[in-house]
Every structure is written in structure tokens, then in C-alpha cells.
Amino acid sequence: MTQMDEILKRPIAHRGLHNREKGVIENSKTAFAQAIKAGYGIECDLQLSGDGVPMVFHDAELDRLTRQAGKISSLSAGQIGRIKLTASKRGDTPQTFSEFLEQVDGAVPIVVELKKQNDARNRQLASAAVKAAKDYKGLIAFKSFYPGILSGVRAAGFSGPIGIIVTRVTSESKHFKEFSMLERLVMHNLLHYPQSRFDFISADHKALDLPAIRFLRKLGFPVMTWTINSFETAQKARPHADQLVFENYLPYRAPR
Template sequence: MLKQIFARPIAHRGHHDVAQSIAENSKAAFTSAIANRYAIECDLQLTGDDQAIVFHDENLDRLTPQSGKVSDISVGQATNIPLKNSAEHDHIMSFAQLLDFVDGRVPLVVELKSQKGRNAQLAKAAHETAKDYLGVLCFKSFDPDLLVQLHRIKDKWPKGIVVERETPEDESSWTGFLLRHLVHLPLSRPDFVSCDVNSLDLPAVRAYRSSGRDVMSWTINNSERWAIAQENADQIVFENINPQTGRPTAKEAPSL
């Protein structure tokens, strides 16, 4: 299944484009990805009633007209909230709605967001929703504990660890060291690594790939990043470029 996941470029939060009023993690963004035969990367958060929704942030404020925490609302409330910057007037989707919509047409790369004490609940919700899915799917997370939780409930899907050089917010420098050096591998047991393009030179990531295992890289949004990923990764998570050429589809994003 990993071969299928790495076979096609992966559209970051769907093939979204705010300039064209296609919101991230929206039905329109997923429709565009499917039309272009791109794999879809998306994010899962956990609602207050322990259901998985397709949403990147902990809070509603940036991406919707409402404010507050995702963890304070139900899945029914979430799926009635419209997304900003959506010409199609798309709403937040539940994970179940996403799987029904994609229906195996392209691979899904599903990132589980760390839940601050509720990782087991998100792992269970994602697992239960996807266990009978007939398409190609994998899970990934910055948080090794989420992979541990998925292993604990014997989830069948491939799993990846997301890594970057920077220490995550609200974490100690020691935790950052452990994460970027992949010290958790014996416990997290990932099937692949998903690495920030500016961190592909991390010794642990280079060693992982040198051992014959797969590395995808994010977020590839300009020609410079595209060139780095072509040399040092096995597939890209992209936005705002043509993934075959690295050329911008609109105004090229600045180098970071």
C-alpha cells in the first residue's frame, strides 16, 4: 500500500487555493485533487463528542466565521459550520463524510493532530471510521504517541511520523531533540517519515532514507523547495505549484 501512497504527488490539505476561493480541507479542494489524480493530505481534529473531523486548527477562528475550540463542539455542530474562503460554501466535513466522498478514487494521507490528553480518543475515532474503508489510506502525526495508540488498537493502515527541525510549541528543547532525532522509533514504529523540506538534512532523516525506507516532504510551494525535495525525498506534499515541474500555478510563494 505504501507504493500506492507514494505513487502520485500529494495535495496539501486538498488541492486548495485561497486566491481561487477553494478553502483548505474543503470538499472543493478534495474534488480538485481527485480531478487531477493527486493524492490528498488532510488533517483530523477531535470534537467534544469524540468524533474525528477534517480540520487543521484547534480553534475555529482562522478557518470559519465562528470562534472557540473544536473540542467544545459536537460533530453535528462542526459539520454545520461553513468554511471561510469557499466559493462553493463548503462546510467542515467529518472524517466519515470524507471517506464516503473520496470512495477510494485517490490515496489519502491523513494527519492526526495532537490532542493534549485525548490522543487515545482520536486514534480510536480515526481507526473505527476507517477500518472498513476500501481505498488506499495512511495515517501520520507529529506526535509519536498517536502512532503508539494506533498500534495499541491494532490499526491496519500504514503509519508515518512527521518531523521538522524546530521544537514544537509548548514543548521542551529536550522533547524537540528527541523528536528530530527520531529517538522514539522503537515505540512509534513508523512505516515512513514525512519531513519538513528544510529539515531533510537532519542526520536521522538521512539515515532513515539511506536504509531504504520512504520519506515524503512538505510543504513544497516554490521551485527552490521542489528542487530540494526531488533530490532528498521520495514524494512531495505540495500547494500552489505544478508538482511535475515545480513551477508556480499562481504567484510563487516566497522562500523560507
């Protein structure tokens, strides 16, 4: 069985098993602990601090998840690590990637999304993330929307699975302005493969019907799909994907 087969054996908790109403915040130590306890895989996000340390945090800005404004990239890892996540019952603060890896310690598979930085820092994030995971013994995969980041992961020496993230970008999409017309064409048709050399596809469940995704899955490329938040959505996605990235509901648990 391949590493990817092992990663796809169980559903993957999107940013951990979080529940804001109960004081368990996304991408927090508590959310990850609950995912581990339940036996789910974990998906997390990485941003790069001002001093070049990968931080487990989704947004480029602090204000949605903390009471502090500003960019992650304007602060050091030490400063970020002292900022409380708003509404966290246990007073969680953002972890470094190394701290997160130490917490999980191989208990469940990990899928790590590398978030886009400015051009000069994309490769820096990829390199720093691979360096942090160099001696990690558990199952781990990296993924990104951006082919250049994936090629940076390979260039840094990572030999495990890497995946491309795909969504259907239309004029109504919140991400529309982030992509040029050419970039949308390339993404929807996965024309960047010679650069990205991805091993799996991480597809928005609303994009599972894209012809390129259907075709490559038939060729043997595994497909995980996000973000599944109900049994009904899971039932629709299941025939077209090999595993679910979920939140706000609990899918079946895979046996350990």
C-alpha cells in the first residue's frame, strides 16, 4: 500500500475537528487533539511568519481569528505564538509547524496546505515546511493551489505525495480576482502538470465534474474533495472522489 493509499484510508478533518460554538477554533491545538482522538486525518494550513517560520494559520491577516489586526508576515513566530485565538476555550495560540508535527507525532495522516505568499516568499515557505518535516516519521502530504509552490516542495527534497488544489473559478467566485483568465484556464484543465508534477488532486466538491479531474481520476490520480459539510453533500461527492475533507458534520470513522 502506498503512502497516498494510507492517507486516503480515513476522512480528513478540515483544519482539525473544530467547533467555534464550543470554543474549539480551526487550526488550533485543541482541534487537532480532537481529530486525533476521533481517529480522523488532519488537514491544516501554513503561512510564513516575518522571520521565515511556517505557522499553522489559514489567513494572511490576523483579524478574523484573533483580536489583533495586521499580516502574519509582519510578525515573528514568537510574537504570533503569543496571540490568543479569539473564542478559544483553552486559550489556544497559533502553533509553529514544528510544534504541530510534534503534537501529531504520526498518530494520524496529515495533509498540509501551503498558502500563497508574495512571489519571493513562496519558495521560502515551501523550503521551510519541507525542512521542518524532514525527520517526521508519520504520513504527510503537501498541497497548494499554486504549481510554483509544489515545484518548490520538490526542489527542497520532499519525496512524499504532493497535490494540486482545484476549484471552479467563475465571475461569482470570491477568488475570481486572484486568478487571471490564463491561470483559470490552466487550473481548470490542469495544464500545469509538467511544472507541478502532482501526485493527487484536492478538488472543491463543486468542481468534481471538471473533465480534467474526471479524466485524470480514471488514469489513476487519487482525488480528495473539500469541504464536505453534510451527509447529503458527501453522498453526491462520493462516486467522484476517493476521500472527503470535512467540517461541521461527522462522517464514518475508518478503522485504525
